[in-house]
Amino acid sequence: MLNSLNVAQSGLYASKVAVENVSNNIANENTPGYKKRVIDQRELEHSDSRFYGRGVEASSAYRITSIYMSQNLIRETTRENYFIQKSEMLGNIETAFKETEDSGLSKDINRYLQAVENLRTSPTSEIYKSDLITHGSLLVENMQTIYGDIEKAEELTKASMQENIDKVNGILKEIGKINQQLGKSQMASNDLLDRRDQLELQLSKYVDISSEEFAGTYTLKIGDIVAIGNNTIIRDITVEDTYSPQVDRFLKDDGKTSSILDGVTFDNDDTITYKLNNENEVSIKFGEAIDTDGDGNPDFTVDETNYVRGLVSKINNDPELSKTVVAYNGTYSEKPDGSKVTKDTQDNFLLIEAANPGEKGKFEGRLTVTEQTDINDPTSVTSKNTVFRDEYQSKDGENSVQIFAFDAPIELRSGILKAQSENLTTSSPSNKFTIYKDKLDALAQTLSDITSKFVKTGDTTYIEGGISTDRYTGNQDDIVDINLFSGSSVNTLKFNSKEVNNLDQTKLDYLATLQWKTNISFEGKGQDTPGLEATSISEYFQEVRINVSSDKETSDFLLKTQKSVKQSVESSYDNLVKVDKDEEMLNLIKFKSAYTANAKIVTVVDEMLQTILGLR
Known part of the structure; x- marks a missing residue:
């Protein structure tokens, strides 16, 4: 009978611990990174062969988690943040190309072409000459402004990347400190494990990571490179810029x-x-x-x-x-x-x-x-x-941004730093900054070329541009120099205003034809054999703007899709690990009833003992 009291007492204690655990779960329902706890209750070992036991033991509280679902959430979080960063950068590019009804490079191109047409009708008009100088200069200036805005977006991305590198190193150090604290205790502290999981999730925004704990040793990898090994050996990551010449x-x-x-x-x-x-x-x-x-x-x-x-x-x-x-x-x-x-x-x-x-x-x-x-x-x-240079054996000048852990380069697959590094590396096919700067350079180079020289071959037919006339084998005196624009890129493009005074009727008639020409090549090899993508000057720039908007729209769609995937994984994970208040209230009722039942047993045994003692 006294054993019954011990059994009931163990039940009272186990129920009390369970109620306290429920209380702790409810209190931490909104604590970031908190995973609900479950009390590990088990029967106390029997001391002999008698059929009744010795009661129950509340041995420990363990976290509800899933390594598989956690890794899935980390992976989808990394991908989501890759698309967030990419969409943000494309948004900056789209802003650079933004136009209104009265302003924008499209309007500048049309105004320049109209100014040429106006001067063609009256080649000696000082007003029309001044107008051409104004709009030719504005065309170059605004083209360089767009280009400069893209370069500013690159600079901001580079500065942000260094800040993100510092954040990543800060998180790695925090994880290292937690591992040190965990190593000092015989049993892992649940709150420290929660904190480490939360830090891993934060880290996954910037880089793709994987972690494992085997035989008490924790290892975390960024890409395929170990960033934390043997629990506390931490490798800081760095970003290195390399520049190779054209x-x-x-x-x-x-x-x-x-x-x-x-x-x-x-x-x-x-x-x-x-x-x-x-x-x-x-x-x-x-x-x-x-x-x-x-x-x-x-x-x-x-x-x-x-x-x-x-x-x-x-x-x-x-x-x-x-x-x-x-x-x-x-x-x-x-x-x-x-x-x-x-x-x-x-x-x-x-x-x-x-x-x-x-x-x-x-x-x-x-x-x-x-x-x-x-x-x-x-x-x-x-x-x-x-x-021309041999394209296969030549190379363009490159800016390369690579992330290292010590001397080991890290090949990232996703995350914010992946999006930033690939858009700062000029050789990357995913570099949107370079793609649109190259398109602007192609426009500048073609504009400079076709307004530099020409040869008139008929009443309304011409050999257009400096590159094509370089191959003209007829009377070299037939080559007419204009040199209205010069340069081969946006940064080197110039409008030579002094040449406006040298524009006679012949030159203006040629320049006016460019306004209506729909097979201009922007490939940098001359106008002799325009490719399939040849178009007009205005339509070329409109196509660039359409491509920017299309890229942004595609990126936003991919981001939206990835958000849905991540939210689905996160919802499943949260359903497993997060505190469910309704479930906890049911547990509270259950453990309260158990506590009441065990207390009733103590009361019954006490009454039985009182009865036995009263038999004397």
Whole structure:
């Protein structure tokens, strides 16, 4: 009978602990990261073979959780934040292209074209000339404003990325401290485990992570790189920027032979011209004496065996071109002091490298080889070839943003930092900043090209642009120079207002045709053979704006879809781990009843003992 009292007493204690646990669950219902607790109740071991037991024990409280569902939530959270960040960046780009009924680059293009048309009707009108200067200058200015806004969005993204790196390192340190505290106790503290889970979820917003705990050892990986190992060994992550220069190689597919004189016999009065950014140029002529070291004494006379070295000397000694590019006779090797040397015992191939590394050093260059029987006779040109760089063996200037843990690069698959790094790396196909800056550069380059030169071939037909006229083999005096715009990119684009006074009726008639031309090529190779995507100037920019809006809409749709997926996973996870007040109230009633029942047993046993004692 006394054993019954002990059993009932254990039931009272277990019910009391269970009620306290219910109370704690309800109190922490809205605590971030809190997972509901369940009391582990079990029967006390029997001390002998008798059929009745020794009661119940409330041994511990454990958290309700699921590693599988938790990892799913972390993964979907990472993806959601990737799309959030991407949508935000596209929103910044869309804002840069935003227009009103009265303002915007579309209006600037139309006003410029209308100003050309107005001046064509009255070429001597000072009012129309002033109007053209105003709208031509505004067109360049506003194009550069849009470009600058995109660059500002890049700079903000880069600053935000560094802040996010600092946040990630802060979270890793907090997890490390929690692991230290957990390591000091024999049993893991539920509140510390909750806090660590919450920190993992916060971390998953920035990077894709995975964690596991095996044999008491906690490991957390970012991507495939261990960020926390052996519980407390923490690797800070860093972001590193690398810049590589643009390199143009003018060579054949064999990777060794120059492509400049491919199929051309280079002899008397022939010239090779290198033009940079549709503005500055240098030329070498067969038989010209070249002074490579500037000592006043010619080092060699240009012929078919040394024309590459002649071009290298001319480019590197030109005061304008040398600010932007450096020319080499083939692939160079670097000395310990950083100087670059080439094997100059013979011609190799022309290599042009940007003077400044990265996207900022971007340039456009091309070669024109002119075969001519008499340098003084503009009708004696027998062939003209335009030579562009080999696209497969050349490379654009690159800005690369890579995240490291110590010396190990981290390949992220999702998260905020993934979206930011890929949109700051120019070679990434997902870089929307670069995509739309390149489209603006293509517009600027084409505008500069088609307004630089032309050849009239009929009453209303022309060879348009500097690139195409570079291949014109007729009377060279037929080539009409306009030079209204110059440059090969938005940053180098200029409106040459002084040339407005030189616009005669012939030039204005040509410029006016561009307003109606619907097969303008924006591929940077001239207007000879426009591709399938050729269009008008106005329609090209409208298509760019449509693409921006389409990209933003697609991104928002993907974000909306991912939010739904994440919310579904989160709802299932919350149903498992979060406190359900209705469920807890039922538990409260259940454990209260158990407590009352055990108290009743104590009362009954007490009455039985009183009865027995009263038998004396």
